[in-house]
Amino acid sequence: MAEQYAAMLRKAILRVVGAEARGQVYSKARVALLDQLNGTKAPPAEIAYQRVLLEEAIQAVELEEVDAAFKSIVSTRTPREVLSGNLRPFGQSSLSGSAAGITTPTLLPWKAI
Secondary structure: OHHHHHHHHHHHHOOOOOHHHHHHHHHHHHHHHHHHHHHOOOOHHHHHHHHHHHHHHHHHHHHHHHHHHHHHHHHOOOHHHHHHOOOOOOOOOOEEEEEOOEEEEOOOOOOOO
16 A cells, blocks of 8 residues: 555656655645545544555655655766765856866865875
């Protein structure tokens, strides 16, 4: 059942952008589930069980989203940027300074181990 919830959530978040928008989708899913279960007069244990399944599905889908975002960042950055934590916003150059049109990359300080 959790996989069915996850499939529905994946479909719903295809139309939204950003963590906040996904959070709104998850909130609506929680409300819809409770409305549906309360309408059927399900026992409290069943309601709790279904809520746990939905939360597991939300966590799984959110983990997939975070993982995809991380892979996107890592695949578009140089190893030096990833290792240094110097993950500048997209569209900004990693190069700094210029002399007569020549740019030099920003160097990282090296520490002796």
